[in-house]
Amino acid sequence: xxxxxxxxxxxxRRPQELPDDRGHFGVFGGRFVSExxxxxxxxxxxxxxxxxxxxxxxxxxxxxxxHFVGRPSPLYLAERLTAHAGGAQIVxxxxxxxxxxxxxxxxxxxxxxxxxxxxxxxVIAETGAGxxxxxxxxxxxxxxxxxxxxxxxxxxxxxxxxxxRMKLLGAEVVSVESGSRTLKDxxxxxxxxxxxxxxDTFYILGTVAGPHPYPxxxxxxxxxxxxxxxxxxxxxxxxxxxxxxxxxxxxSNAIGLFYPFIEDREVAMYGVxxxxxxxxxxxxAASLCAGRVGVLHGSRTYLLDDDAGQIRETHSISAGLDxxxxxxxxAWLKDCGRAEYVxxxxxxxxxxxHLCTRLEGIMxxxxxxxxxxxxxxxxxxxxxxxxWISCINWWNRVPICWNLASRFPM
Amino acid sequence: MESGADLLELGIPFSDVMADxxxxxxxxxxxxxxxxxxDDVFEMVxxxxxxxxxxxxxxxxxxxxxERRGIEAFSSQAAVAGVDGLLIVDCPxxxxxxxxxxxxxxxxxxxxxIAPTTSDSRLERMVPLAGGFxxxxxxxxxxxxxxxxxxxxxxxxxxxxxxxxxxxxxxxGISTPEQAAQAASAxxxxxxxxxxxxxxxxxxDLSEALDTVREYIGGIRQALDRLAGESTAAAS
Numbered sequence: 313x314x315x316x317x318x319x320x321x322x323x324x325r326r327p328q329e330l331p332d333d334r335g336h337f338g339v340f341g342g343r344f345v346s347e348x349x350x351x352x353x354x355x356x357x358x359x360x361x362x363x364x365x366x367x368x369x370x371x372x373x374x375x376x377x378x379h380f381v382g383r384p385s386p387l388y389l390a391e392r393l394t395a396h397a398g399g400a401q402i403v404x405x406x407x408x409x410x411x412x413x414x415x416x417x418x419x420x421x422x423x424x425x426x427x428x429x430x431x432x433x434x435v436i437a438e439t440g441a442g443x444x445x446x447x448x449x450x451x452x453x454x455x456x457x458x459x460x461x462x463x464x465x466x467x468x469x470x471x472x473x474x475x476x477r478m479k480l481l482g483a484e485v486v487s488v489e490s491g492s493r494t495l496k497d498x499x500x501x502x503x504x505x506x507x508x509x510x511x512d513t514f515y516i517l518g519t520v521a522g523p524h525p526y527p528x529x530x531x532x533x534x535x536x537x538x539x540x541x542x543x544x545x546x547x548x549x550x551x552x553x554x555x556x557x558x559x560x561x562x563x564s565n566a567i568g569l570f571y572p573f574i575e576d577r578e579v580a581m582y583g584v585x586x587x588x589x590x591x592x593x594x595x596x597a598a599s600l601c602a603g604r605v606g607v608l609h610g611s612r613t614y615l616l617d618d619d620a621g622q623i624r625e626t627h628s629i630s631a632g633l634d635x636x637x638x639x640x641x642x643a644w645l646k647d648c649g650r651a652e653y654v655x656x657x658x659x660x661x662x663x664x665x666h667l668c669t670r671l672e673g674i675m676x677x678x679x680x681x682x683x684x685x686x687x688x689x690x691x692x693x694x695x696x697x698x699x700w701i702s703c704i705n706w707w708n709r710v711p712i713c714w715n716l717a718s719r720f721p722m
Numbered sequence: 723m724e725s726g727a728d729l730l731e732l733g734i735p736f737s738d739v740m741a742d743x744x745x746x747x748x749x750x751x752x753x754x755x756x757x758x759x760x761d762d763v764f765e766m767v768x769x770x771x772x773x774x775x776x777x778x779x780x781x782x783x784x785x786x787x788x789e790r791r792g793i794e795a796f797s798s799q800a801a802v803a804g805v806d807g808l809l810i811v812d813c814p815x816x817x818x819x820x821x822x823x824x825x826x827x828x829x830x831x832x833x834x835x836i837a838p839t840t841s842d843s844r845l846e847r848m849v850p851l852a853g854g855f856x857x858x859x860x861x862x863x864x865x866x867x868x869x870x871x872x873x874x875x876x877x878x879x880x881x882x883x884x885x886x887x888x889x890x891x892x893x894x895g896i897s898t899p900e901q902a903a904q905a906a907s908a909x910x911x912x913x914x915x916x917x918x919x920x921x922x923x924x925x926x927d928l929s930e931a932l933d934t935v936r937e938y939i940g941g942i943r944q945a946l947d948r949l950a951g952e953s954t955a956a957a958s
Contacts, residue, residue, distance in 0.1 A: 334816065342816075342817050343814065343816055343817060344785055344812045344813060344814075344817055345740070345741070345812055345814065346740070346741035346811050346812060346814070346835060346837075347814050347815075347834065347835040347836060347837045347840060347859070348741065348835065348837040348839065348859055348862065348863075349741075350814055350816070350837075350839075350840070350844065351837070351839040351840060351841060351844070352839065354841075490744075490747055490751075491737065491738065491751075496738065497738075500738055500739075500740045503740050503741075504740070504741075504743070504863075504864045507741065507862065507863060507864060508862055508863035508864065509862075510839065510862055511862075605789075606785075606786045606789050606790060607784075607785035607786045607789055607812065608738065608786060609738070609740065610740075610812070615786075617786060617790065619790065620759055620760060620787060620790065621736075621760075621786040621787035621788070621789065621790030621791070622736065622737040622754060622786075622787070623737045623738050623786070
């Protein structure tokens with residue numbers, strides 16, 4: 313094992329940890345769920361806290377991340393994109409090279425080990441674009457657990473390939489017909505399943521939203537991205553990056569990248585939300601840029617609602633960002649000024665997707681393309697000695713790809 | 723009320739009713755499609771209060787519409803309309819500091835759910851905050867799901883009575899007069915929710931709806947009255 317790998321595995325814990333004991337990040341977070349779920353969440357919290365101190369658990373997780381997921385993922389200097397932007401160096405953390413093609417697997421591998429430690433035989437998950445559903449079905453197959461994935465009826469139509477992958481992996485995909493028939497409704501339905509089958513079922517939540525301990529638990533499993541990036545950047549460039557840029561829907565990849573850098577004040581952080589057809593209308597999914605504080609899916613956070621407090625339907629070209637809430641830790645990072653949140657439109661994301669594909673030979677997921685779009689502007693305004701890192705997932709949306717094909721010069 | 727309900731529970735529609743089953747989900751969706759607002763709900767209570775000053779009224783809803791109105795504004799408006807208590811499904815006792823403070827100031831009760839999974843230590847922490855009555859959820863699941871398992875009810879209600887003076891109402895999974903009677907033999911009140919909403923949804927007009935309620939709640943009332951005890955029926 314190299315020194316760097318050693319450092320990644322055994323970096324000491326940060327002294328000032330959030331959330332507090334009751335799951336609050338300042339005024340955000342908490343546990344706004346029906347009493348019927350409280351005991352299950354308390355049990356999950358205990359199992360998670362225990363696993364953090366359990367050396368055997370952590371060793372098994374590290375082995376899985378290395379040999380099943382394929383970590384560490386490379387840190388890649390995007391030279392032609394850098395030259396195109398004409399400023400700071402653009403560096404990608406290549407989460408697209410993970411097993412199943414996204415950062416989502418970091419979390420599902422961890423939660424599956426927790427599920428096994430808690431003696432649960434059945435796992436459930438919600439999914440929007442299908443990445444988290446595939447990542448959940450994958451770990452369930454490997455551990456021989458039954459897996460049910462809730463997916464909005466509209467998303468099922470949009471993401472046929474991922475539905476097929478989940479079924480191949482042995483998961484049952486349940487079409488959710490209620491509400492806006494997208495990610496938020498899939499999450500509601502997964503919660504309902506969990507409250508009904510709580511004795512034998514583990515809910516693998518896919519993002520850093522939801523009731524405590526999920527925001528912290530999912531963050532912890534994704535923070536391997538930022539821990540690696542921190543060490544790799546020092547090794548390769550002799551210093552920390554000047555900025556981090558990551559897309560934010562629920563915010564799991566962003567928090568995974570940001571978290572290990574939170575106390576490195578010299579590292580700027582930008583979360584990029586889906587501005588859809590523009591932030592001035594309502595056809596976007598930018599809860600931090602354009603929302604207000606409320607309670608959704610078990611935590612207090614920024615969200616998009618109308619004046620009566622009804623949750624609004626959102627729009628984004630990327631299903632993974634098409635969510636009306638956001639993880640409470642992002643809400644806290646925004647309010648305390650540690651991170652800045654910005655919006656990128658559908659058009660800008662598509663343009664960045666195209667540039668990245670043509671200049672680097674890397675097809676980013678449309679979610680990640682939002683980060684690339686903002687990063688290109690950022691790089692142009694930064695000195696050449698600077699660099700920023702973004703987390704890149706894989707583009708695997710064949711059906712959308714064909715639908716959009718007419719929009720790209722071939 | 724004429725048919726024998728002792729307490730009225732009125733839902734505030736919300737777009738994302740995470741703890742409710744399909745019947746209440748659809749009812750919320752219908753209400754929202756027709757533009758039912760929080761003010762409409764208060765208005766309904768006010769109108770009811772002009773005819774009936776006695777029957778307790780509980781509002782049932784979720785946090786976000788309350789937060790948008792502002793907890794204190796919501797609380798005082800509810801009190802003015804004539805509401806007696808609030809059941810906020812996604813506000814467990816752990817998160818209820820702000821709401822109980824506001825409701826106390828306006829003389830409103832916050833009603834809390836207790837589940838079969840609620841531990842004794844949680845129960846003890848919740849009891850001091852609870853007002854009005856304690857709502858015991860008879861089964862694991864969402865509203866309107868599987869049927870009641872009466873055998874577990876007696877010990878569960880005794881566990882709560884041992885720690886609280888408040889009456890215990892049981893709900894979730896009660897739809898027939900027999901189930902209501904079984905539940906009432908263990909508890910102080912029974913709550914009928916989804917089963918009533920489901921029957922109302924099938925009605926073509928107001929008079930059919932009223933007939934349906936009279937017949938259905940009347941049947942429940944009779945079953946409860948056959949029990950010697952002092953049971954009450956609550957309907958939403």
